[in-house]
Structure formats: structure tokens, C-alpha cells
Amino acid sequence: MTMRRLFGAALPLLLGACALSPPPARVEAPLPGAWQAPLAHNGSVADLSQWWSRQGDPLLAQLVAAAQQASPTIAAAASRLEAARAQRVGAGAALIPSVDGFASVSRASQQSTLPGGTTSQLGLQASWEIDLFGARRGERNAAQERLLGAGALWHDARVSVAAETANQYYSLRTCEQLLSVAQQDAVSRADTSRLTGLSADAGFEAPANAALARASAADASSRATQQRTLCDIDIKALVALTGTEEPALRRLLAASGAVEPAALAISALPAQVLSQRPDLYSAEREVAAASFEVGSTQAQRYPRLSLQGMVGVANFRSGGENTQLDAWTIGPLSLSVPLFDAGRRAANVDVARARYEEAVARYRAGARQAVREVEEALVRLDSTAARSSDAQAAMAGYRSAFIAAEDRYKMGMGSLLELEDARRTRLAAENAVITLQRERSAAWVALYRAAGGGWTGRAAN
Known part of the structure; x- marks a missing residue:
């Protein structure tokens, strides 16, 4: 009689359990049908994961590999992956005796x-x-989804460190080019100062012109020293990223030259590109895990x-x-x-649903941000390509003008002010070309990062 009453009291709960309805484990992200920015060409998506080795710069590939070995970010991601794997084992063990x-x-x-x-x-x-109503199965499935997400985030950390290392490397190479221009300019101004001083001593130039030439030479020397300092700072940043000894790194840098990044292609379909983003995949798995947790907390009420x-x-x-x-x-x-718990189990369901909604919001926001990152990288690549020919033409023209002004000054037909003005415009044009190359390198790295860095492992790790 007692058991009959017990089952009679449990019958409404058993019937209600049939109505368990966790939210969907997959949700749609707001992705556009096509990119609005012009697409990059002359590359291959399939080769994205080997992009560093295709640069023609073995030192860059070596530094990327060293940075990934030394990175605490990747080590922390690997630890989180191991913890997620252990949690998956524990959640699965709860289903067996x-x-x-x-x-x-x-x-x-x-x-x-x-x-x-x-x-x-x-x-x-x-x-x-x-497990009558799937509470333990929900916990196991949530742990499995988080394991997949942790594996993707480990790859994302590797991609992020590779991009950071490449940006720092290209920044250093740009600094070295700017230093070379600054040193050449300092030598040119020092020669002009010397010639002007000789002319002033001979009475052919006013003392003020000699003072202006000396000031110009000192200013150029100061800029070269400052640029060298910036290059030293970039080297030390690379040392910290890669864990390479500074003397060894300087020898490696001296033995190789700068190489522009290789092109890579991007699919015209945003959904196809963003499916290669490990961070988005992880966010998608977190939505699924939150859905399973809602089902698990619902089952615990029965x-x-x-x-x-x-x-x-x-x-x-x-x-x-x-x-x-x-x-x-x-x-x-x-x-x-369960007969009375003052609303604790119902509150747990509400908490799980709120976390699910948060996971959905994060996933959709991440998708929008990913679209933005790809679009911005494509816009910058298109802009640098369009400006490159103009910058080269401007540099060639200002160089010719400077050479002509320098020849006129040496023959006594031009003024020092005219020479200094031509020198400034030439220097600005040369620096603009180098800075534009750096901007283009940064855009390629940003596109590599935004496209997922060649990650394709959508399976358990």
C-alpha cells in the first residue's frame, strides 16, 4: 500500500517529465550572403595552415614555431583542454555503475x-x-561539447600567437628599413653640412647657411639614433615572444632579409570562411553545452x-x-x-536558461565581430594595393627632384633652403612607401587571423 501511494504521488512528476524541452543546441548566426569588401586574390585557402612556411622567409617560420613553444597563453589553453578532457571522463563515468x-x-x-x-x-x-530522465546524459553531453570547444580554443591560441609574432617581426623589418633610410639621410645631410661649411669658410656662403646645414645634420643624426632605439625595442619584444637569446636572434636577423607576406585567397561565402574560425566553433559548442545543461537541470526536478x-x-x-x-x-x-525544495530546482533551471541565452548572445556577437575583422582586413588590403603605385610614383618623383636640387646647390645655382625642402619631401615619400608596406603586411596577417589560421579540426581532440 505504501509503494502504491508513493507511485501515485510520483505519477504527475513522471508525466511532466515527458515534456522536457531544452532549447535548441544549434542556433543561426547573423552572417551576410557575401563580402562587401573586394576579395584578396592570388592565394589559396587550403594552404592557410602552412602560410608561414610559404613566405619564403625561413626565419619567420622558425620564430613562429619558437613563440608557440614558449607561449604561456598556449600552455594555459592546453591545461584547460586537459581539464575539459578530465571533466568529460568524470561526467561519462556517472552513467555507469x-x-x-x-x-x-x-x-x-x-x-x-x-x-x-x-x-x-x-x-x-x-x-x-x-538515468531515467537524462540528467546525467545532459551533463556528459555538455562536458563533451566543452571538450570540443577547449580543443578549438587551443588552436585559436596558436593562431593568435603566430599572428602576434609575425606582426612583431614585420614591425622590426619595417623599423630596419626606416633606420636605413634615416642613416642614408644623416650621411647626406652631414655631407651637405661639410660642403656648406667649406663654402662659408671661403666666403661663398653666409654663416647662417652653415649653421642651418649643421642643424639639419644634427637633426638627421638624432632621428637615426631614435630609429635605432625603436629597432632595439622591437628586437627585445621578439626575444620575449620567442624565448630566443638576443645575441642569437640578432645573428639570425642579420643573416636574412625582409620578405613580403604571401597572398592568400578568401572564399566569397562568409559562412564558409567563418566555419574555419576556432573561436566561433568554441562559442557554438558552448551554446550546445548550455542547452544540454538546461535539459539536465530540468531532469533533476523529477x-x-x-x-x-x-x-x-x-x-x-x-x-x-x-x-x-x-x-x-x-x-x-x-x-x-522531490516534493519540496523551496524552489531551488526551479531556480537552477532558470539559471541554466539564462546561461544559455548568454551563450547564444556571445556566439552571435562573435560572428558579427568575425565578419567585421575579415571585412576590415580586406578593405585595408584593397586600400594598400590602390595606394602602392601612387606612393611609388611619388617617391620616384621626389627623389628626382632632390637629386636635381642637390646638383644645383653643389654648382652654386640653388639655395640651401630649396635643398632642405626637397630633402624633406623625399624623406617623407620614402618613409611613406615603407610604412605602406608595413600596413599591407599587417593587413595580410589580420586576414590570416580573421580567417581562422587554417584550423579545420572540427572533431574531438
Whole structure:
């Protein structure tokens, strides 16, 4: 009669459990049908993961590999991956019976006619919670999704470190080019100062012109020194990123030259490109995990069924005689029915749903940000390509003008002010070309990063 009443009380809960309805594990992201910026060409998406080795610059590939080995960011991501793998094992283990061994020895003596004796026991105990409504399965599935997401984030960390290292490397190479221009300019101004000083001593130039030439030479020398300082700072940043000893790094840098990044192609379909983003894949897996957790918390509001069992042997020794007993049990089979918890389980469901909504919002925001990153990289690449020919033409023209002004000044037909003005415009044009090359390199690296860095592993790690 008691069991009949128990099942009668549980019947409404059992029927309600049939209505478990967690939110969808997959949601749509707001992706455009096509890119609005002009696409990059003359490259291959398939070769994105080997992009560094295709640069024609073995030092860059070596530095990227060293940075990935030394990076604490990647090490932390690997630790999170191992933790997620362990959590997945633990969540899966909750679905199968657990078995524990036991052993005990005791000795007792009583004030009676019965002799004292030693009792020893040895056996196994088993327990199993039967997952009626999928609470444990939901936890296992959520752990599996987070394991997949952690594996993707490990790849994302590698891509991020590679991009950071490449940007720092290209920044250093740009600095070296600017230093070369600054040193050449300093030598040119020092020569002009020397010639002007000789002319002033001979009475052919005003002392003010000699002072202006000396000031110009000193200014150029100062700029060259400042540029060298910036290059030293870039080298030290590379040392910190890669863990390479600075003397060894300087030797490697001196033995190789700057190489422009190789082109890479981007698919016209945003959905295809963004499917290669490990961070978006991880965010998508977090949505699925949150969905499974909603189902798990819902299931915890309904009855729980558990089964226990035991098998063992016991021995009683008294007065030189042994008495052995073998025993086994199956049960009890117990049903636990939640009746009153002051709304705790319902609150847990609300919390899980709120986390699900947050995961969906993060995923969709991440998709929009990914689209923006690709679009911006494409716009910058198109802009640098369009400005390159104009910058080269301007540099060639200002160089010719400077050479002509310098020749006129040396022949006494031009003024020092005219020469200095032509020098400034030439220097600005040369620096503009180098800076434009750096901007283009940064755009290629940004596109590599925005396209996922060649990650394609959408499977368990």
C-alpha cells in the first residue's frame, strides 16, 4: 500500500517529465550572403595552415614555431583542454555503475558463556543511479561539447600567437628599413653640412647657411639614433615572444632579409570562411553545452531511481573453529521523489536558461565581430594595393627632384633652403612607401587571423 501511494504521488512528476524541452543546441548566426569588401586574390585557402612556411622567409617560420613553444597563453589553453578532457571522463563515468571494495577485521569478547572470536569480511559493493530522465546524459553531453570547444580554443591560441609574432617581426623589418633610410639621410645631410661649411669658410656662403646645414645634420643624426632605439625595442619584444637569446636572434636577423607576406585567397561565402574560425566553433559548442545543461537541470526536478548490490564473504573464528558465510544482495531499488525544495530546482533551471541565452548572445556577437575583422582586413588590403603605385610614383618623383636640387646647390645655382625642402619631401615619400608596406603586411596577417589560421579540426581532440 505504501509503494502504491508513493507511485501515485510520483505519477504527475513522471508525466511532466515527458515534456522536457531544452532549447535548441544549434542556433543561426547573423552572417551576410557575401563580402562587401573586394576579395584578396592570388592565394589559396587550403594552404592557410602552412602560410608561414610559404613566405619564403625561413626565419619567420622558425620564430613562429619558437613563440608557440614558449607561449604561456598556449600552455594555459592546453591545461584547460586537459581539464575539459578530465571533466568529460568524470561526467561519462556517472552513467555507469560504480564498484567499491571493502574489507574489515574485528575481534570481540563477551561476558557470557559464548567464547570470544575474530570476524573478517571481504567483498564488493556496487551502486548505480539509473538515468531515467537524462540528467546525467545532459551533463556528459555538455562536458563533451566543452571538450570540443577547449580543443578549438587551443588552436585559436596558436593562431593568435603566430599572428602576434609575425606582426612583431614585420614591425622590426619595417623599423630596419626606416633606420636605413634615416642613416642614408644623416650621411647626406652631414655631407651637405661639410660642403656648406667649406663654402662659408671661403666666403661663398653666409654663416647662417652653415649653421642651418649643421642643424639639419644634427637633426638627421638624432632621428637615426631614435630609429635605432625603436629597432632595439622591437628586437627585445621578439626575444620575449620567442624565448630566443638576443645575441642569437640578432645573428639570425642579420643573416636574412625582409620578405613580403604571401597572398592568400578568401572564399566569397562568409559562412564558409567563418566555419574555419576556432573561436566561433568554441562559442557554438558552448551554446550546445548550455542547452544540454538546461535539459539536465530540468531532469533533476523529477524522480531519481537507484540500485545497489553487494557480494562478499565473512569468516568467524572462535575456539579454533571457523565459520564461513557467503552473501550477496541485489537492492534496494530505491525511488527518490522531490516534493519540496523551496524552489531551488526551479531556480537552477532558470539559471541554466539564462546561461544559455548568454551563450547564444556571445556566439552571435562573435560572428558579427568575425565578419567585421575579415571585412576590415580586406578593405585595408584593397586600400594598400590602390595606394602602392601612387606612393611609388611619388617617391620616384621626389627623389628626382632632390637629386636635381642637390646638383644645383653643389654648382652654386640653388639655395640651401630649396635643398632642405626637397630633402624633406623625399624623406617623407620614402618613409611613406615603407610604412605602406608595413600596413599591407599587417593587413595580410589580420586576414590570416580573421580567417581562422587554417584550423579545420572540427572533431574531438
